[in-house]
Amino acid sequence: MLLCIDCGNTNTVFSIWDGARFLCTLRTSTHHARTADAYFTWYSTLVKHYGIDADITEVIISSTVPRVVWNLRVFADRFFGCRPLVVGKPECRLPVAPRVDAGTTVGPDRLVNTAGGYDRHGGDLVIVDFGTATTFDVVAVDGAYVGGVIAPGPNLSLEALHMGAAALPHVDITQPEKVIGTNTVGCIQSGVFWGYVGLIHGITERIKAEYGRPMKVIGTGGLAPLFATGEVLFDTIEDDLTMHGLTVIHRYNKG
Numbered sequence: 045m046l047l048c049i050d051c052g053n054t055n056t057v058f059s060i061w062d063g064a065r066f067l068c069t070l071r072t073s074t075h076h077a078r079t080a081d082a083y084f085t086w087y088s089t090l091v092k093h094y095g096i097d098a099d100i101t102e103v104i105i106s107s108t109v110p111r112v113v114w115n116l117r118v119f120a121d122r123f124f125g126c127r128p129l130v131v132g133k134p135e136c137r138l139p140v141a142p143r144v145d146a147g148t149t150v151g152p153d154r155l156v157n158t159a160g161g162y163d164r165h166g167g168d169l170v171i172v173d174f175g176t177a178t179t180f181d182v183v184a185v186d187g188a189y190v191g192g193v194i195a196p197g198p199n200l201s202l203e204a205l206h207m208g209a210a211a212l213p214h215v216d217i218t219q220p221e222k223v224i225g226t227n228t229v230g231c232i233q234s235g236v237f238w239g240y241v242g243l244i245h246g247i248t249e250r251i252k253a254e255y256g257r258p259m260k261v262i263g264t265g266g267l268a269p270l271f272a273t274g275e276v277l278f279d280t281i282e283d284d285l286t287m288h289g290l291t292v293i294h295r296y297n298k299g
């Protein structure tokens with residue numbers, strides 16, 4: 045079985061792929077100092093809790109945090125006796141090479157989303173991923189990542205307001221009833237929620253106009269469903285797109 049690992053700047057997600065479906069999805073916060081032994085203690089406890097009988101023989105990793113990769117390599121080697129595929133490393137081939145400025149490194153999560161989106165939908169896509177950052181990935185007709193947009197994520201924006209303004213509390217994101225807030229929390233929620241609705245709508249429309257062909261818009265990441273209410277911003281929402289992309293890249297490399 046294949047263990048897929050997606051390390052974001054905030055959260056790290058493990059998912060076990062049995063060749064047909066994901067048996068479970070485990071989530072922890074991302075910490076570069078977490079050791080291979082600590083990963084295994086956490087992993088084996090949860091796998092046992094869910095009653096999963098998983099014989100992991102292969103591991104694939106996508107990490108936006110370079111420093112965590114070393115401990116995850118030790119984890120794969122020590123507990124599963126395998127050398128993981130690491131997206132973005134030269135030995136991990138991509139189905140289609142990205143077309144970006146020379147010398148540019150594309151985030152591995154964006155390359156993985158590209159592969160997963162193209163496998164499911166074909167090309168001419170905008171993939172909007174709500175992680176620590178909100179990214180827009182443009183996938184061409186041949187499946188190449190050809191660029192996109194990086195904006196601060198909703199939670200990061202809320203955190204920045206709290207950190208930068210003495211009188212503003214930490215607020216959790218939610219869809220406010222009204223646009224005109226009548227208290228501080230309501231005003232902040234409105235600014236970030238409706239601000240993001242405008243950002244998603246405005247950027248996807250501008251991408252489509254610049255791209256010049258019909259495009260499908262796919263939402264993914266933890267906060268995508270929050271923005272699925274009301275205004276139609278996405279053609280589809282797929283919360284497992286990154287994990288699916290990892291299985292696609294693994295299959296491509298292993299034949």
Ligand SMILES: Nc1ncnc2c1ncn2[C@@H]1O[C@H](COP(=O)(O)OP(=O)(O)OP(=O)(O)O)[C@@H](O)[C@H]1O
Pocket residue numbers: 051052053054055056174175176177216217218264265266267270
């Ligand atoms: N309604 C909600 N309100 C607040 N947070 C939410 C809500 N729904 C999901 N989340 C948060 O979304 C996050 C899951 O998003 P995801 O894993 O895509 O990105 P992330 O972990 O924030 O970023 P990264 O992938 O960059 O580490 C979780 O941390 C979860 O707490």
Ligand SMILES: CC(C)(CO)[C@@H](O)C(=O)NCCC(=O)O
Pocket residue numbers: 052053108149150151152153154175176177179194
């Ligand atoms: C933009 C993030 C932080 C989103 O997770 C990640 O994809 C990343 O670190 N990217 C590197 C730069 C780029 O993708 O162009």
Ligand SMILES: [K+]
Pocket residue numbers: 052153173174175265286
């Ligand atoms: K993510």
